[in-house]
Amino acid sequence: MKLNINGQEREVDVALETPLLWVLRDHLGMTGTKFGCGVGVCGACTVHLDGRAVRSCVMPVVAVTSMEIRTIEGLDHLVQAAWIEERVPQCGYCQSGQLMAAAALLAEKPAPTDADIDASMTNLCRCATYQRIRRGIHHAAAHLAAAAPPPATTVPAGVPTVPAEPAPATSPAAGGR
Amino acid sequence: MLTNMSRRGVLGGLSGLILAFPLRSYARSIAAPDDTIRLGAKSDSPGVDLNAWVRIAPDDTVYLRFGAAEMGQGVFTGLCMLIAEELEVDWSKVQAESAPAHKDYRRELVSTPGKAQLTGGSESTTGYWTILREAGATAREMLIAEAAERWGVAPSACRAEKGVVKNGDKSFRYGELAEAAGARSPSSSVVLKEPGQFRLIGTDVARLDLPPKVNGTATFGIDIRRPGQLAATLMACPHFGGTLFSFDDTAARGMPGVVDVFSLDERVVVVVAQHVYQARQGLNAVSILWKTGEWGALDDAGVRSALNEALDKGGDRVAQHGSRVDLEAGEAGVVEATYWVPYLDHAPIEPLNATVHVQPDRVDVWIPTQAQGLTQRSVAKRLGRSQSEVFVHTTLLGGGFGRKSFFDFAELAAAVAERFDVPVQLLWSREECFAHGFYRPAMLCRQRARLGADGMPEAWLIELSGQGPADNVVPGFLARLDVLEGELVAGGFPHMPYAVPDLTVKVAHPELPIPVGWWRSVHGSHNGFFREAFLDELAAAAGQEPLAYRMKLLKDNPRELKVLQTAVDAAGPLVAGRSRGVALFESFGSIVAQVADVTVDSGKLRVHRVGAAIDCGRAVLPDSVISQVEGSIGMGLSAMMREGLSLSQGAVTNRNFHEYRLLMMSEMPEIEVRIIESGEAMGGVGEPGLPPIAGAVANALYGATRQRLRSLPIGGDLAG
Numbered sequence: 009m010k011l012n013i014n015g016q017e018r019e020v021d022v023a024l025e026t027p028l029l030w031v032l033r034d035h036l037g038m039t040g041t042k043f044g045c046g047v048g049v050c051g052a053c054t055v056h057l058d059g060r061a062v063r064s065c066v067m068p069v070v071a072v073t074s075m076e077i078r079t080i081e082g083l084d085h086l087v088q089a090a091w092i093e094e095r096v097p098q099c100g101y102c103q104s105g106q107l108m109a110a111a112a113l114l115a116e117k118p119a120p121t122d123a124d125i126d127a128s129m130t131n132l133c134r135c136a137t138y139q140r141i142r143r144g145i146h147h148a149a150a151h152l153a154a155a156a157p158p159p160a161t162t163v164p165a166g167v168p169t170v171p172a173e174p175a176p177a178t179s180p181a182a183g184g185r
Numbered sequence: 186m187l188t189n190m191s192r193r194g195v196l197g198g199l200s201g202l203i204l205a206f207p208l209r210s211y212a213r214s215i216a217a218p219d220d221t222i223r224l225g226a227k228s229d230s231p232g233v234d235l236n237a238w239v240r241i242a243p244d245d246t247v248y249l250r251f252g253a254a255e256m257g258q259g260v261f262t263g264l265c266m267l268i269a270e271e272l273e274v275d276w277s278k279v280q281a282e283s284a285p286a287h288k289d290y291r292r293e294l295v296s297t298p299g300k301a302q303l304t305g306g307s308e309s310t311t312g313y314w315t316i317l318r319e320a321g322a323t324a325r326e327m328l329i330a331e332a333a334e335r336w337g338v339a340p341s342a343c344r345a346e347k348g349v350v351k352n353g354d355k356s357f358r359y360g361e362l363a364e365a366a367g368a369r370s371p372s373s374s375v376v377l378k379e380p381g382q383f384r385l386i387g388t389d390v391a392r393l394d395l396p397p398k399v400n401g402t403a404t405f406g407i408d409i410r411r412p413g414q415l416a417a418t419l420m421a422c423p424h425f426g427g428t429l430f431s432f433d434d435t436a437a438r439g440m441p442g443v444v445d446v447f448s449l450d451e452r453v454v455v456v457v458a459q460h461v462y463q464a465r466q467g468l469n470a471v472s473i474l475w476k477t478g479e480w481g482a483l484d485d486a487g488v489r490s491a492l493n494e495a496l497d498k499g500g501d502r503v504a505q506h507g508s509r510v511d512l513e514a515g516e517a518g519v520v521e522a523t524y525w526v527p528y529l530d531h532a533p534i535e536p537l538n539a540t541v542h543v544q545p546d547r548v549d550v551w552i553p554t555q556a557q558g559l560t561q562r563s564v565a566k567r568l569g570r571s572q573s574e575v576f577v578h579t580t581l582l583g584g585g586f587g588r589k590s591f592f593d594f595a596e597l598a599a600a601v602a603e604r605f606d607v608p609v610q611l612l613w614s615r616e617e618c619f620a621h622g623f624y625r626p627a628m629l630c631r632q633r634a635r636l637g638a639d640g641m642p643e644a645w646l647i648e649l650s651g652q653g654p655a656d657n658v659v660p661g662f663l664a665r666l667d668v669l670e671g672e673l674v675a676g677g678f679p680h681m682p683y684a685v686p687d688l689t690v691k692v693a694h695p696e697l698p699i700p701v702g703w704w705r706s707v708h709g710s711h712n713g714f715f716r717e718a719f720l721d722e723l724a725a726a727a728g729q730e731p732l733a734y735r736m737k738l739l740k741d742n743p744r745e746l747k748v749l750q751t752a753v754d755a756a757g758p759l760v761a762g763r764s765r766g767v768a769l770f771e772s773f774g775s776i777v778a779q780v781a782d783v784t785v786d787s788g789k790l791r792v793h794r795v796g797a798a799i800d801c802g803r804a805v806l807p808d809s810v811i812s813q814v815e816g817s818i819g820m821g822l823s824a825m826m827r828e829g830l831s832l833s834q835g836a837v838t839n840r841n842f843h844e845y846r847l848l849m850m851s852e853m854p855e856i857e858v859r860i861i862e863s864g865e866a867m868g869g870v871g872e873p874g875l876p877p878i879a880g881a882v883a884n885a886l887y888g889a890t891r892q893r894l895r896s897l898p899i900g901g902d903l904a905g
């Protein structure tokens with residue numbers, strides 16, 4: 009099956025239902041996208057599909073063959089520089105996902121309010137770098153505003169960047185019987 | 186892991202001394218470049234080792250090795266700064282490498298005599314403080330000696346500066362000197378800088394680990410990819426004390442990519458496949474029957490009653506100041522309250538994993554571990570090999586918080602990989618991580634205090650009941666030693682800074698099968714809440730304002746007073762309609778105070794702003810001190826508002842992030858942290874920021890609701 013990842017065509021031979029996350033990490037060796045929960049809750053696996061932030065651990069690869077897939081390896085965005093200036097990452101494990109979510113938010117709303125950030129940035133960070141993520145987004149927004157004209161990327165109105173209350177796609181293994 | 190019982194004794198007055206140490210030669214074999222983790226400027230040249238920590242390439246790239254694990258605390262950068270400070274190098278030329286597990290890379294234990302290669306107890310910077318500055322200074326002196334000899338001048342006529350040795354207008358770059366300098370004997374004594382001479386230490390140099398953490402190239406354990414590598418995943422008996430009864434792998438074996446299915450240790454089922462997803466699917470297809478053990482009926486109520494019973498039986502007296510009065514319930518003038526916190530999981534976002542390659546002559550382990558030394562030992566033991574055959578490559582850690590100081594995941598990965606001649610990565614599911622942690626113990630705390638005529642506590646009895654975090658690590662009789670219990674379970678009570686004439690601290694032990702361990706700030710994670718919330722109850726009983734009450738109790742402790750005042754300043758003026766709570770806690774050699782401003786709106790708690798101050802003696806990398814305190818406040822708040830493991834049938838029932846919820850962006854308060862560099866002995870920074878927050882918020886909540894919060898997490902509506 010053919011995939012369009014970071015502007016390149018990639019060929020993979022995998023079971024159709026394989027989540028995109030594992031195709032990226034295992035079959036294509038693109039390990040920047042992380043595994044945290046496997047049920048669509050933590051956001052560590054966030055990638056862009058046609059510009060929208062999506063959790064790749066619950067996205068069967070067969071569903072994305074016609075989409076433009078962007079991963080952290082292919083992200084080239086002011087928000088990354090802002091992350092370094094604000095010294096956002098601690099352990100850094102969640103940050104690929106945070107950056108993808110932040111870049112998608114900024115594409116939709118170039119000057120997000122705190123309330124926008126609260127609503128869109130639902131990725132978990134166990135190191136609790138949230139305050140700096142917020143600052144990093146505002147910082148990047150200021151840079152974006154300074155760098156007129158505003159970015160051409162647009163996302164259809166009303167499309168949420170990430171599900172506000174992601175529902176687990178699979179129930180955890182019950183184990184004890 | 187053990188805390189700072191004798192920190193001051195160990196670290197007192199070392200700076201500026203001439204340190205003599207035995208000549209030693211560093212075997213190249215152990216200092217061999219390890220490309221698992223290397224960050225910074227790139228160089229094609231391997232360069233020359235000047236000692237175990239320093240290698241310099243002809244193009245002036247300086248490779249510095251760090252023996253601790255980077256899990257977000259910035260230690261990677263902080264430790265390299267210690268070497269670079271004395272080595273006098275250009276920071277932009279520094280490239281950091283993860284050191285292998287080896288005795289040369291151990292640090293001083295701050296809490297007890299001895300050395301270890303272990304990242305915990307907030308001790309990395311203090312534990313390597315002298316070792317690394319010495320290593321940098323020794324290498325610098327070798328470079329100077331080489332240059333001096335070439336010029337035919339005395340070394341004292343030369344000076345080192347930004348990677349260059351100078352004598353008048355003559356100079357040599359380190360890259361030109363390194364090869365010959367590396368062949369020289371290290372000087373047997375070096376003079377270390379006085380703190381006033383530091384150029385790097387105390388500044389916010391560029392953090393070496395940040396660039397790869399924003400472009401996806403940072404290598405965590407889970408990202409290791411070795412040629413021919415197989416993927417494994419596992420399910421272990423979820424019932425504590427239970428075993429594997431039987432499993433049927435017929436369906437799994439027929440699935441694509443599945444290579445093998447087997448059991449280990451009568452409690453674990455493992456599936457090995459070509460790829461992770463195939464292994465996960467394979468495991469789902471195995472039907473497993475578990476046998477519950479003697480604890481098969483244990484649930485939340487059972488835990489609660491075990492703790493209650495132990496408390497009522499009475500615990501060991503771990504501290505006693507003043508007269509031996511045990512305050513009785515209902516005594517006149519006695520204030521009493523009982524507090525409770527649940528079991529917690531560390532929940533680093535990177536799930537447990539290790540990649541192991543077992544070969545006839547060596548075993549390689551790539552692992553996100555906080556305990557390189559223990560990992561090496563346990564893998565060697567499990568495989569019946571000698572430790573010198575086991576090579577531990579420490580990757581970046583996607584969070585640790587104490588969980589990755591245990592080595593269960595290394596041992597199991599070794600046992601799996603032993604069956605294959607290719608490398609195998611064992612990756613746990615999130616559900617398995619939650620089901621098999623080394624949890625922060627649930628803890629019950631009954632306190633009684635008698636107030637004098639002036640309203641100040643004359644006598645204070647603290648009774649704790651819970652499993653000790655060392656119970657799974659050291660033999661029972663050791664875990665029961667007063668010194669261990671006094672710190673690991675009761676820490677923060679026996680030596681509290683508040684002036685209380687009669688103080689009694691007791692610890693009781695319920696018998697429970699639940700695996701427990703160190704969770705960020707260990708004892709502080711519960712005692713910060715217990716002590717500081719109860720102190721507000723005492724202030725209320727005395728009719729006094731809580732901040733002023735604390736200040737009276739601290740009148741002979743200027744350091745604590747200053748921390749408290751600085752936190753109040755950081756909090757700024759209280760916004761109308763909000764209510765404020767204050768707490769103070771000293772742990773891991775540092776003192777932290779926090780001031781939390783909250784509102785309760787239609788029954789929902791909102792923490793708006795936290796002012797914090799930390800006195801850690803000296804800050805090596807100030808911004809990392811600030812971010813560690815911010816993160817600790819967030820993690821403490823997460824625990825307070827949301828977290829708690831639930832048990833049924835002797836097994837954890839909440840096994841993923843929708844059932845065990847963590848703090849989110851929308852709940853994070855605005856935080857302002859101020860650092861106080863008192864110049865006192867250096868303390869830790871990774872953990873001491875956590876303990877006060879629950880107390881501060883609970884105290885603020887009382888102002889808003891007139892209800893005392895004595896049990897965590899905050900239940901029901903308040904948590905929203």
Ligand code: FES
Nearest residue numbers: 044045046051065
């Ligand atoms: S791994 Fe996909 S949301 Fe957690």
Ligand code: FES
Nearest residue numbers: 100102133134135
């Ligand atoms: S930086 Fe560690 S989980 Fe976010």
